[in-house]
Amino acid sequence: MKSNGVQNISDHLYQSALKFPDKPMLLHPGKVSYKVFCKLVDAYATGFINSGIVKGTKTIVLLKPGVDFFATTFALLRIGAIPVMIDPGMGRKAMIQALANANAGAFIGIAKSMLLKYISPKNFKSVCIWISGGCCWDMQVKHLSTFRKKGGKNYEVAKTKPNDETAIFFTSGSTGPAKGVVYTKQMMEAQIAGLKNHFNYNPKEIDLCTFPLIGLFSMCLGLSVVLADMDMVHPARLQPEKLVLNIYWYGCTYLFCSPVVLQKLAEFCVQENLKLNSLKRIMTAGAPVTPELLSNVARVISDEAQIHTPYGATEALPVTDINHKELLHLYENSPNYLNGICVGYPLEDIKLKVVPISDEAIKKIEDVEECDKSEVGEIVIQGENVSQGYLNDQLADKLSKIAAESGNLLWHRTGDLGRIDDKGRVWYYGRKSQRVQTETKVLFTIPVEAVFNRHPQVERSALVGVVANGKTEPVICIQAKKGTHKSEKLVDELKELALQQELTHNISEFIFVKKFPVDARHNAKIHREKLAEWAQKMRK
Template sequence: MNDFDQTKADNASAKGDSILTENDIASAENDGIPEESKIVSSENGISAENGSISAENDDISAEDDIFFAKDDIFSEKNDDSLLNISNLMKKNVEMQPYKKAVIYPAGWDEKGRIAYTHLTFMQLDQESDYMAHGLENAGITRGTRTILMVRPSLDFFALTYALFKVGAVPVIVDPGMGTRRMVHCLRESRAEAFIGIPIAHALRKFYPGCFKTLKTWITVGRRWFWGGLTLDHIRQTLWEAYPVAPTTRDETAAILFTTGSTGPPKGVIYTHGMFDAQIRSIKTHFNIAPGEIDLPTFPLFALFDPALGMSAVIPDMDPTKPAYVEPEKIIEAILNQGVTNMFASPALLNRVGGYGKEMDIKLPSLKRVISAGAPVSASNIEQFASMLPEDAEIHTPYGATEAMPVLSIGSDEILRQTRQFSEQGYGMCVGRPVNDIEVCIIKISDDPIEQWSDDLIVPDGDIGEITVRGDLVNRRYFEKPKSDALAKIREGDDIWHRMGDLGWKDNKGRIWFCGRKNHRVIT
């Protein structure tokens, strides 16, 4: 995160004055920002000279000394409506059965030309049926927590949707978090099944104490000394439509672990309803249409593509090291496949954009770029935009594993309006709420807040905690009641999630990100 010299607006809005109008703010002094309320950067984080932002700069542990008496205090809403996320993919099978769903780089010929293999939407549906029958026969059924450690590939897509079809619960971690943290997450999941490539099974054997709850393990590829089944062995040879499990909207669909970059990794429970809300929100907000071609450089977001009706082009890259991607391979995939949409981290955007600008490369098919995972600087956006058509847009949605996307802003507004204020130290504008998401800025606290009250909300212009509510917001962590206590606020049947970030709202409804709450200091 970039440090900011100044990150606080005045309280003028509370008195009816305007905050950050396009023509009215040139500097903190000209706008009458009180000297005592400015945020100044420090090596350890954000400090508040007026003392309104307090506490130590050490990371705050969610587990040390705060707990709820009842583990189920944040149990899911009562909603008996049936919903299985795999049925969204099946709808696209009906609409475009012969359209390519997944495109994978299979190799190169003697002239260096890349060759692709693919599955159509119909083939993906059938392949996941083959696997679903096999998974059920192997003992992986509705509710079975199943660690999935497979590289982005045709099998990765088919296996994931097969798990959804049987009603199993994929457990997915980001291998980029490092081996020690990853193994810790897998142990905490108490999974009953393990599906992975050979190196993943070798990891399992190297840390046997972390996988004591496993009953079934399946190797994708060559099986060595660890025994168990292989994907080839369980895959049913004769096709038969698999009856999708009648899961409910509030039934657990997957457990995704946070990266742990801002605290201990936690298992985020995704329900089928939460996945559905995310997909609807992404489709509506970014105007994604069936038949588009996506280049998802983060595997998890690639899984949305079959449900969105987009073709997913798997890039030739190590997804755990986006900053070291070979730009030529990303550009080649975009040009070869006529990619219209790309999801990329800021690090990848910067590397590919720098190369493309230097080589004067143009990407005429690419009309939309979505970049998330870290703050995206205006200079990074400007650099990559030099390769795009004039009507293309780079979107920088804000969110977290627990809630995504929450806020969003486009490159045109960033470069024309908010960039100058970020450079003056007002923070980084992360946009307005996406669709029906509610966002409030509340008083900063390190303590649990059991019940929501509008009295928590601070005036526009004041810095506070960013909190969000909506159907795509996670309601609880996996077996982490202490973390629930610190991150969740109940309001009737609804849950507000505390993002762990500080920010403020301007008079246009935009949120400005100021940094992590646990990085703040008092002077």
């Protein structure tokens, strides 16, 4: 990976400020140019240094998306400190447990988050520096506002090496405890290059930001950013008309969002007969994207616009890509998801293999054979944009990383199941940990659930395994659509659907759940482990 004169990730931001100083970096809320924003970053960097935050200091950041959030993050990167990012939507208990593992030395957050210092002192005993983004109620707490008022630059930019830890981003915790993913400078550079080269990002674009991490990358690429008028912690609560106004008012050309955001936006535009003609590229990821959703979105954008459904994870962004026109053609004559979800082709700099399913550690990539074409196995990947390790988690590293040939970059086991078709496209079948192994077969969540999701009265379904007489049996949890209730007729119809497919013909037990537990970030990743525990209790 060539450095392009970049010795620090934040250099991308400053290079943009030199090229077009008066160009808006943030258009909403408030208008801030690249030049003015960099001055704010300098002020914060100076304040952090004076407060004792130095190169290598892990620093928890719990600020709301906005000028202070982005300026704080870039200032930490500028001085070589390591921002630690986590999604508060996972819940306070899970968040505290995850952050306790960070062993952070500093904490920067909104005033309310300062309460963690007293709520759970043992989990934050390593934190010596507390900086508040709000009003002061503790004389020990320093303020971002103080740094902003003092201004000025009095620090040295940290020179970072490719393998230096640069940031920590926690996984969503949707399939287990949240893990801290270590981002190195090389990994972040590769992600920036991938967005620029594969997706053709350019400084003329205007990004409607619904997810702060992607906003950071957009700023590194010189885009103007509009922060969406929505609660980014709870995207399902958004009011789509506000996003439409964001797009119309600022002429947004690019949008990255989760499928739940895109669905609400598309439904509103179809209902109101609105067109989003300024959008040239939409990227949606984090959960399955249905053909119906793609069709609806295609109705409200221009014919030239592209909808991308890239596949990736916190450990690697992005891994594959495909556009909506090819997807709609693929699904034209095929029942939805009975053969998995197509997530596209591996990106140019990604090596991707499918290996036999195993819950055991794999020491060397030479120890495993690749699956045959169209055989379902675990997706493993290698590339410069792929994380090489987790934060203070040797067990996760052991189970998720595979040594490569000749000391090259480690391979990462995604924990996702899939296959590769004869065209080189990857098809996703669900999480490895959520497969159900019976005495006679292995059942995967995506194709099994697709059988029952076709019923017009089913909102969504979830495959889980329950143990009876020492044997694992498949059970389908059903979340019915609003206004629909469990009935003998509905259960009989679901059983009939099961009998129509070889895959599901032995499934006959259905448990109705009022509302599925899902992740806050995408409102779509079903916590099947919780449903399995509940279903097991129902059996007793």
